[in-house]
Amino acid sequence: MTEERTATGSGLTDNLQQGRWDAATYNTHFSFVWEFATDLLSVLAPQYGERVLDIGCGTGQLTAAIAEAGSTVTGIDNDEAMVSRARQNFPGVDFAVMDARALTYANEFDAVFSNASLHWMRPPTPVVVGISRALKPGGRLVAEMGGQGNIRSIVASIRRCVAAAGYGDPGSRSPWYFPDIPSYTTLLKRHGLNTAMATLFARPTPLNGGPDGLALWLDMFAGAFFERVPPHAKPTIVNAIVEELQPTLYHDGQWVADYVRLRIIATKPP
Numbered sequence: 001m002t003e004e005r006t007a008t009g010s011g012l013t014d015n016l017q018q019g020r021w022d023a024a025t026y027n028t029h030f031s032f033v034w035e036f037a038t039d040l041l042s043v044l045a046p047q048y049g050e051r052v053l054d055i056g057c058g059t060g061q062l063t064a065a066i067a068e069a070g071s072t073v074t075g076i077d078n079d080e081a082m083v084s085r086a087r088q089n090f091p092g093v094d095f096a097v098m099d100a101r102a103l104t105y106a107n108e109f110d111a112v113f114s115n116a117s118l119h120w121m122r123p124p125t126p127v128v129v130g131i132s133r134a135l136k137p138g139g140r141l142v143a144e145m146g147g148q149g150n151i152r153s154i155v156a157s158i159r160r161c162v163a164a165a166g167y168g169d170p171g172s173r174s175p176w177y178f179p180d181i182p183s184y185t186t187l188l189k190r191h192g193l194n195t196a197m198a199t200l201f202a203r204p205t206p207l208n209g210g211p212d213g214l215a216l217w218l219d220m221f222a223g224a225f226f227e228r229v230p231p232h233a234k235p236t237i238v239n240a241i242v243e244e245l246q247p248t249l250y251h252d253g254q255w256v257a258d259y260v261r262l263r264i265i266a267t268k269p270p
């Protein structure tokens with residue numbers, strides 16, 4: 001498999017190391033991010049005339065689906081390239097570049113929606129404070145994010161292989177926050193949101209790209225762990241991660257990531 005793969009760094013931009021996302025690659029290779037969220041949209045059940053805020057909208061597919069339901073939706077993302085691609089994809093939909101840790105909306109939205117994004121936004125408290133303030137009384141939060149145990153084997157392997165190559169344990173560089181149910185619902189409660197439903201469940205997620213799927217995923221999302229690794233050393237480390245995870249996560253030409261989702265519905269009291 002090593003020979004078949006494209007080693008990371010040879011073709012793709014190392015997005016996070018450069019502090020930005022490769023929106024074009026995300027748009028074409030990571031469609032599973034929004035394709036898996038169809039049922040989350042039915043939990044949101046956006047209504048005609050409702051105002052909805054979509055946090056971490058990426059390239060805009062779910063924001064556009066919410067708009068199609070007749071809601072007035074704003075999609076926000078902190079990455080300019082993502083928002084620019086979202087605007088290109090869906091010219092009639094409202095998108096803005098915004099840091100969800102510094103929301104300034106007050107009592108404006110019937111619903112706040114977020115898919116596969118909140119785990120990137122650290123620290124989580126200002127995000128929750130902003131969501132709570134942005135909702136109208138009686139409004140709802142419908143969100144799904146990586147939860148406790150998410151990509152446990154991938155993170156462990158990255159840490160092991162980077163350390164084994166002599167660059168130290170990059171664990172403290174993790175850009176992610178994968179909470180358990182009690183910590184997140186307590187945080188919500190502390191900031192005025194009552195949890196109506198919280199569930200943590202495994203969602204093994206097939207990655208696009210065949211034998212290259214894991215390397216593509218690492219290149220798109222895991223750049224922070226490689227900050228101390230010189231570019232020439234990265235392909236060998238990625239190969240080691242791929243070799244190490246192959247017996248557990250690669251089956252019949254398909255990588256399947258060990259995703260765990262935390263799904264939340266919470267409401268702001270009327």
Ligand code: BEZ
Nearest residue numbers: 116145146150176221259
């Ligand atoms: C996730 O959706 O769980 C995820 C995606 C990219 C990096 C880390 C986690």
